[in-house]
Amino acid sequence: xxPRKKLILKAIVDEYIQNAExxxxxxxxxxxxxxxxxxxxxxxxxxxxxxxxxxQPHTSAGRVPTSxxxxxxxxxxxxxxxxxxxxxxTINNALRLKLQEYDRLMEETGRFIARxxxxxxxxxxxxxxxxxxxxxxxxxxxxxxxVIVVVLEGGQVRNKLARLQKPADPADIRRLADxxxxxxxxxxxxxxxxCEKCALLAGSGAExxxxxxxxxxxxxxxxxxxxxxxxxxxxxxxHPEFRDVMKARKTLEYLAExxxxxxxxxxxxxxxxxxxxxxxENVASELRDASVIMASFQMRGGQQGLIGLxxxxxxxxxxxxxxxxxxxxxxxxxxxxxEEETS
Amino acid sequence: xxPRKKLILKAIVDEYIQNAExxxxxxxxxxxxxxxxxxxxxxxxxxxxxxxxxxQPHTSAGRVPTSxxxxxxxxxxxxxxxxxxxxxxTINNALRLKLQEYDRLMEETGRFIARxxxxxxxxxxxxxxxxxxxxxxxxxxxxxxxVIVVVLEGGQVRNKLARLQKPADPADIRRLADxxxxxxxxxxxxxxxxCEKCALLAGSGAExxxxxxxxxxxxxxxxxxxxxxxxxxxxxxxHPEFRDVMKARKTLEYLAExxxxxxxxxxxxxxxxxxxxxxxENVASELRDASVIMASFQMRGGQQGLIGLxxxxxxxxxxxxxxxxxxxxxxxxxxxxxEEETS
DNA sequence: TTTGGCACTCAACAGGCCAGAGTGCTAATA
DNA sequence: TATTAGCACTCTGGCCTGTTGAGTGCCAAA
Numbered sequence: 121x122x123p124r125k126k127l128i129l130k131a132i133v134d135e136y137i138q139n140a141e142x143x144x145x146x147x148x149x150x151x152x153x154x155x156x157x158x159x160x161x162x163x164x165x166x167x168x169x170x171x172x173x174x175x176q177p178h179t180s181a182g183r184v185p186t187s188x189x190x191x192x193x194x195x196x197x198x199x200x201x202x203x204x205x206x207x208x209x210t211i212n213n214a215l216r217l218k219l220q221e222y223d224r225l226m227e228e229t230g231r232f233i234a235r236x237x238x239x240x241x242x243x244x245x246x247x248x249x250x251x252x253x254x255x256x257x258x259x260x261x262x263x264x265x266x267v268i269v270v271v272l273e274g275g276q277v278r279n280k281l282a283r284l285q286k287p288a289d290p291a292d293i294r295r296l297a298d299x300x301x302x303x304x305x306x307x308x309x310x311x312x313x314x315c316e317k318c319a320l321l322a323g324s325g326a327e328x329x330x331x332x333x334x335x336x337x338x339x340x341x342x343x344x345x346x347x348x349x350x351x352x353x354x355x356x357x358x359h360p361e362f363r364d365v366m367k368a369r370k371t372l373e374y375l376a377e378x379x380x381x382x383x384x385x386x387x388x389x390x391x392x393x394x395x396x397x398x399x400x401e402n403v404a405s406e407l408r409d410a411s412v413i414m415a416s417f418q419m420r421g422g423q424q425g426l427i428g429l430x431x432x433x434x435x436x437x438x439x440x441x442x443x444x445x446x447x448x449x450x451x452x453x454x455x456x457x458x459e460e461e462t463s
Numbered sequence: 464x465x466p467r468k469k470l471i472l473k474a475i476v477d478e479y480i481q482n483a484e485x486x487x488x489x490x491x492x493x494x495x496x497x498x499x500x501x502x503x504x505x506x507x508x509x510x511x512x513x514x515x516x517x518x519q520p521h522t523s524a525g526r527v528p529t530s531x532x533x534x535x536x537x538x539x540x541x542x543x544x545x546x547x548x549x550x551x552x553t554i555n556n557a558l559r560l561k562l563q564e565y566d567r568l569m570e571e572t573g574r575f576i577a578r579x580x581x582x583x584x585x586x587x588x589x590x591x592x593x594x595x596x597x598x599x600x601x602x603x604x605x606x607x608x609x610v611i612v613v614v615l616e617g618g619q620v621r622n623k624l625a626r627l628q629k630p631a632d633p634a635d636i637r638r639l640a641d642x643x644x645x646x647x648x649x650x651x652x653x654x655x656x657x658c659e660k661c662a663l664l665a666g667s668g669a670e671x672x673x674x675x676x677x678x679x680x681x682x683x684x685x686x687x688x689x690x691x692x693x694x695x696x697x698x699x700x701x702h703p704e705f706r707d708v709m710k711a712r713k714t715l716e717y718l719a720e721x722x723x724x725x726x727x728x729x730x731x732x733x734x735x736x737x738x739x740x741x742x743x744e745n746v747a748s749e750l751r752d753a754s755v756i757m758a759s760f761q762m763r764g765g766q767q768g769l770i771g772l773x774x775x776x777x778x779x780x781x782x783x784x785x786x787x788x789x790x791x792x793x794x795x796x797x798x799x800x801x802e803e804e805t806s
Numbered sequence: 807t808t809t810g811g812c813a814c815t816c817a818a819c820a821g822g823c824c825a826g827a828g829t830g831c832t833a834a835t836a
Numbered sequence: 837t838a839t840t841a842g843c844a845c846t847c848t849g850g851c852c853t854g855t856t857g858a859g860t861g862c863c864a865a866a
Contacts, residue, residue, distance in 0.1 A: 357712040485828090489828075523826095523846045525827080
């Protein structure tokens, strides 16, 4: 692949990203001073089209990048945008503020990203691959209301209040708590044998073991499904490619209902990079006309969170990627220092 | 207002609700056998237009109800739709299933409503007007991780894990917990005098009081802001009135960002009725082309939850209202029996 | 290898025309 | 007196038309 061909392809993609209109040979020759006439460009463009990097919406229209074209652009051609100091400032300020309320951090970060980029933002908090129980505490809020508190390794805390049929004996509760700590601390699951052992230890407190066991199962289950937050979807409607309501509906519906599956996209190789998925490269057919940019960050302990953007294939990949990596990096740095959690 | 005029208005609204196209005198005379010729209808329609109940998109088009027309229709004219046994069945089944996971109940109910009605659904869980602390429990997950558990009256439980600078003495923690229970049980707020009293009682445990107090403030604050869930927004795009992307964007954006203010609409007078707000009756200008139907239900203790629908002014008010009231009633009934809460 | 030139294509736009649905008004009718 | 049939009028939307201009492919000359 000729370096000149690459230069031309880059120019076409840049131009199209900016103006959202098919790029013709003449306009290209005028605006970018590549030093060749429109005729030369025409033959080069014909070649690029033949190779599948460009396409024409119809004869006698300019050219538009295909997803293959964008792919080459993203991998090879695009000028790696450097984030400005100003943008850094904005991001740092915003994140510092959000950090105040940790449990809504990812949600709020998503809103911020959406506002900043004018695309739909997806965020998912870091999640441990396997949770282990660390500590149990049981007490009575009133004689017939049992509160179960479970601390997980990593610092998450879950609780549940269960109404009892009849008042319980605090001594029984105490015994059950001790038994749970003895049997389940450090365990990643609730097995029958552990339950039996625990029942034995708990003596008459075993009456309440089923309640606790059920709750523990719930915790294991909920910890293995990943949360995710979506914001700024409606901003997609601002972009000309979504002026067709039906197309927009498909995409928005997918984001609202099925976005979980976006999380399955393998995370970017290194924390400083992004993973870009263009149009039909997305497994979901509803995203055939959309691109996804994903970045990840790490918490202490290696748990990995995700932030990402969804937009039409015509996106300013370079600028967006640089912003996203910076946000991810800052988020990672901030979370190294503060990992307190509440629920 | 002539009963015949009313009959005609009702017929026009019914027809328009069904077909989304301006209703002309001839079509009306043919389809509904009112027993008058199109000429008569014409003069009546002219009158109704003069009175502000109807309008013409342009000369030589049929008539369309104004918001005033819908208002009269809703208040006086519409045939009160009876929900079918089948629908009841569907609703009951769905709600029974959702009830399994209480903490996501309102969210899931919203999804269900949206799917059933094909409009955007809004739900807000019942919320106590003032929370009071009931019981405190403090313990160490490990020597320098303090877990604070607060039980609120009504059965909500909140917790927080705080990392300490240095290992704490379990005896101090015990003392602080006792002091908190002594001072704050039954209190609805965190005052300075109570804090001082508590510090005195806690002795050397008072070192950790600020942590607890801050958390308690947080709880009070978060309990006084109402949660709400939105689902099915994208379904709005299916309706012809939102084929104009800009109009749709305005409305969707409002729902995403500002829906809190919908909750301020005074609740329906009785739990068996709905409150319908039509077009410009909505305070928010973004909802000028939308109508809102709201129903409420009560939990034990009189706390009131809301469920509602948002759609274009052309909605099948009668059918939707009947479904919504039924869902609200069932939800109320189910919640009377089960008020266990977890977080 | 590049370029100017030429013939060709096609979407987008504007104008003109027509059909159809709907209206208001009026005179005849029950 | 209330209703209706009839008529002239209005307006939108679809359809056809021609024109314009941006863009193309190809070819021969530089």
